[in-house]
Amino acid sequence: MTPLWDTKWFLWERWSRRLRSAVLWQGLAGIITFFFVWQVARWLGWMVIIPSPIELAGGIPEEISRTGYWQNWVDSSRRVFAGFAVAAVAGIVIGVVMGMSKGLRATIFPLFEVMRPIPPLAWLPLAILFWPSSELTMIFLTFIGAFFPILLNVLAGIDKVDPRYRLAALSLGSSHGAMFRRVLIPGALPSLFTGLAIAIGITWEVVIAAEMASGTNGLGYMTWDSYMTHSMIGIVLGMLSIGIAGMASSWIMRVVGQVATPWQR
Amino acid sequence: MMTQRSTKSYGHCVVDAVGKVYGATEDEAEIVLKDCTFDVPAGSLTVLLGPSGCGKSTLVNLIAGYDKPTLGRITLDGAPVSAPGVDRIVVFQETALFPWMTLLDNVAYGPIQTGRPRREAEQEASELLRAVGLAGFQDRYPSQISGGMQRRAEVARALITRPKLMLMDEPFRGLDHMSRGLMQEYYLKLFDEHRTTTLFVTSEIDEAIFLADRLVILSYKPTVVQTVIDVPLPRPRNFQMLTSSTYGQIKDQALGLLYDEALKAFDPGKAAA
Numbered sequence: 228m229t230p231l232w233d234t235k236w237f238l239w240e241r242w243s244r245r246l247r248s249a250v251l252w253q254g255l256a257g258i259i260t261f262f263f264v265w266q267v268a269r270w271l272g273w274m275v276i277i278p279s280p281i282e283l284a285g286g287i288p289e290e291i292s293r294t295g296y297w298q299n300w301v302d303s304s305r306r307v308f309a310g311f312a313v314a315a316v317a318g319i320v321i322g323v324v325m326g327m328s329k330g331l332r333a334t335i336f337p338l339f340e341v342m343r344p345i346p347p348l349a350w351l352p353l354a355i356l357f358w359p360s361s362e363l364t365m366i367f368l369t370f371i372g373a374f375f376p377i378l379l380n381v382l383a384g385i386d387k388v389d390p391r392y393r394l395a396a397l398s399l400g401s402s403h404g405a406m407f408r409r410v411l412i413p414g415a416l417p418s419l420f421t422g423l424a425i426a427i428g429i430t431w432e433v434v435i436a437a438e439m440a441s442g443t444n445g446l447g448y449m450t451w452d453s454y455m456t457h458s459m460i461g462i463v464l465g466m467l468s469i470g471i472a473g474m475a476s477s478w479i480m481r482v483v484g485q486v487a488t489p490w491q492r
Numbered sequence: 493m494m495t496q497r498s499t500k501s502y503g504h505c506v507v508d509a510v511g512k513v514y515g516a517t518e519d520e521a522e523i524v525l526k527d528c529t530f531d532v533p534a535g536s537l538t539v540l541l542g543p544s545g546c547g548k549s550t551l552v553n554l555i556a557g558y559d560k561p562t563l564g565r566i567t568l569d570g571a572p573v574s575a576p577g578v579d580r581i582v583v584f585q586e587t588a589l590f591p592w593m594t595l596l597d598n599v600a601y602g603p604i605q606t607g608r609p610r611r612e613a614e615q616e617a618s619e620l621l622r623a624v625g626l627a628g629f630q631d632r633y634p635s636q637i638s639g640g641m642q643r644r645a646e647v648a649r650a651l652i653t654r655p656k657l658m659l660m661d662e663p664f665r666g667l668d669h670m671s672r673g674l675m676q677e678y679y680l681k682l683f684d685e686h687r688t689t690t691l692f693v694t695s696e697i698d699e700a701i702f703l704a705d706r707l708v709i710l711s712y713k714p715t716v717v718q719t720v721i722d723v724p725l726p727r728p729r730n731f732q733m734l735t736s737s738t739y740g741q742i743k744d745q746a747l748g749l750l751y752d753e754a755l756k757a758f759d760p761g762k763a764a765a
Binding site: 389391392394395397398399402405409410413414416488489490491 | 556590593605606
């Protein structure tokens with residue numbers, strides 16, 4: 228067994244290497260340059276409508292300390308993860324069933340091919356009429372946004388499992404159950420996580436639009452409400468918050484994916 | 493340890509007048525195999541040698557039961573082959589180790605599937621991994637070890653199921669020259685210990701003669717068996733034998749046969765004209 232100090236040393240080594248890596252600093256340099264150019268543009272008297280980074284830095288703490296700001300995060304996140312979770316379960320189950328059965332695939336696929344190009348927001352009018360609350364309407368839209376990318380990636384993942392793995396599993400005497408659990412599912416996992424990462428990004432796009440259209444709280448509503456009340460700082464803060472929320476969600480998805488597929492890389 | 497050198501009395505595989513045609517209609521029909529007849533004697537290492545692109549892998553698929561012959565029949569110890577089964581195991585080109593399982597799980601997978609207790613299967617897998625020089629690597633994933641190690645782990649995964657017949661489909665293809673030579677020597681040592689009846693497919697003439705008790709030389713498509721040559725080199729073998737006169741004679745003979753076929757494979761259009 229590896230002694231503890233060895234693990235600690237390794238972790239330290241990994242972190243310090245990350246700190247020393249050029250990629251991290253290049254990324255930071257990109258972000259700083261962006262804000263710098265923005266600031267310079269304001270100094271030159273351009274884009275006067277938009278607050279400068281310095282004005283933002285001054286105004287954002289006050290906006291954040293207002294009551295309700297963090298509650299907006301909670302409200303939007305809840306919608307995102309509710310819609311996403313239902314989509315993940317449905318997408319995985321239906322995707323696996325379609326991946327296993329040619330007949331069911333032939334039956335279901337054409338229907339989905341018609342529904343898939345309908346943008347999630349095009350469902351809004353119908354959803355408002357159908358669902359009893361705006362909360363359910365918004366969750367439903369995020370579900371629609373997340374469902375198809377998950378389903379399609381599960382299907383692609385199962386299709387792409389190298390046929391030699393199936394053949395090898397057959398020669399090794401696999402039962403149907405083992406073929407499914409130990410070969411097809413793990414073989415499709417990397418693709419599934421690609422789908423989940425794409426889907427979580429889409430759910431944020433959808434929930435923001437849905438909140439602007441029919442919400443009374445959440446980050447999307449906050450951004451829209453700032454527009455209605457002419458709060459430029461509120462608008463930009465809303466946008467930044469949404470960006471950070473989306474980035475954090477994708478990051479979580481990636482980490483979960485890496486933990487679930489330890490054989491990759 | 494595995495030191496017995498008994499010649500096994502099972503694994504005798506007969507390929508009898510087998511043909512394989514792909515394509516549904518007469519227009520698009522492609523005759524891949526045309527009348528292939530040969531047998532793999534029990535306990536032998538029979539090598540299938542032919543130009544790349546001839547139906548070698550197709551033959552392996554038919555014997556493994558992954559596909560059915562259009563004509564003719566294949567038997568293993570007298571019983572007709574019709575579906576994949578645990579009495580035959582394929583070691584694929586490149587590697588078909590499950591990437592999501594550690595080496596130990598890969599090797600133990602077969603016996604667990606056929607009902608052996610997990611503990612016992614893992615114990616044997618562990619011993620077998622040690623026997624192929626992979627002690628200390630059993631918790632690694634296939635992507636974390638070298639190509640040569642992957643091939644050895646896959647041979648271990650095949651051997652643990654004690655198949656009657658092992659089908660090796662160009663297993664060392666893609667390895668660099670040095671590793672390939674080492675793998676051949678290593679594999680022969682294993683074979684001398686186990687004597688599992690083996691059909692070994694390759695397009696490398698030196699590899700073929702070095703390994704084989706018997707060489708089955710195929711033509712280019714549509715594939716027929718050109719010749720069967722017995723290789724009387726004694727076992728255990730080593731690389732010095734590659735310079736012996738017996739070796740030279742066999743190579744001359746095989747090369748003569750292969751050359752024309754390789755030419756057809758090189759320029760199929762010209763051969764057809």
